[in-house]
Amino acid sequence: LAKTTQPISMDSYEGQEVNITCSHNNIATNDYITWYQQFPSQGPRFIIQGYKTKVTNEVASLFIPADRKSSTLSLPRVSLSDTAVYYCLVGRLMNTGFQKLVFGTGTRLLVSP
Amino acid sequence: GAVVSQHPSWVICKSGTSVKIECRSLDFQATTMFWYRQFPKQSLMLMATSNEGSKATYEQGVEKDKFLINHASLTLSTLTVTSAHPEDSSFYICSARDGTRNYGYTFGSGTRLTVV
Numbered sequence: 001l002a003k004t005t006q007p008i009s010m011d012s013y014e015g016q017e018v019n020i021t022c023s024h025n026n027i028a029t030n031d032y033i034t035w036y037q038q039f040p041s042q043g044p045r046f047i048i049q050g051y052k053t054k055v056t057n058e059v060a061s062l063f064i065p066a067d068r069k070s071s072t073l074s075l076p077r078v079s080l081s082d083t084a085v086y087y088c089l090v091g092r093l094m095n096t097g098f099q100k101l102v103f104g105t106g107t108r109l110l111v112s113p
Numbered sequence: 114g115a116v117v118s119q120h121p122s123w124v125i126c127k128s129g130t131s132v133k134i135e136c137r138s139l140d141f142q143a144t145t146m147f148w149y150r151q152f153p154k155q156s157l158m159l160m161a162t163s164n165e166g167s168k169a170t171y172e173q174g175v176e177k178d179k180f181l182i183n184h185a186s187l188t189l190s191t192l193t194v195t196s197a198h199p200e201d202s203s204f205y206i207c208s209a210r211d212g213t214r215n216y217g218y219t220f221g222s223g224t225r226l227t228v229v
Contacts, residue, residue: 034217043119043206043220044157087156100147101208101218103157 004088009108018075022088025069033071036087083111115211119221134192134224136207142187143209151204163190197228
């Protein structure tokens with residue numbers, strides 16, 4: 001399983017765009033990149049997943065450069081409710097059997113008024 | 114879609130007693146579920162992989178006789194913390210993935226266990 005490195009914490013203000021970068025130098029050819037959000041005393045929640053280039057959904061965008069050794073989660077116009085811990089995970093989606101997810105330290109995002 | 118229900122959300126028990134935590138996949142079948150433990154201000158630590166109809170696979174350092182896992186059906190996995198001690202107090206989270214849908218794993222809401 002590819003090891004990931006993220007900043008421990010980030011601060012932002014309401015309405016700003018937040019970009020959280022994750023390094024995964026040992027990513028394998030078949031690995032996908034997935035981001036999760038976790039609020040205190042809750043289970044993680046799936047945000048976005050991608051393999052290469054750019055993926056966008058209703059809550060975030062994921063930018064993956066050509067070498068795939070890093071990825072950036074972009075949260076547009078954050079609000080106070082985006083204060084949470086964000087985890088970047090790298091792993092394989094297998095048709096049979098499921099790869100266990102191993103969480104890194106995550107990035108604690110604090111959004112202030 | 115892909116909802117995982119975890120029960121109870123919190124529990125307080127006395128040292129030496131056992132506590133059972135349930136994890137259910139509500140709208141899909143989960144042949145594999147995962148159990149995590151999370152201490153305050155720390156990341157999730159994978160404890161074990163629960164496999165329907167077979168023995169669970171435990172991560173290194175996790176005592177299988179203390180954390181009993183049963184995955185008797187395609188929608189239910191249980192984690193029993195036996196002879197609980199205060200150091201077992203933690204936040205326990207389960208997860209599963211719906212293999213028919215192309216998105217990530219779904220996590221339960223977690224169970225806060227306090228052993229007194």
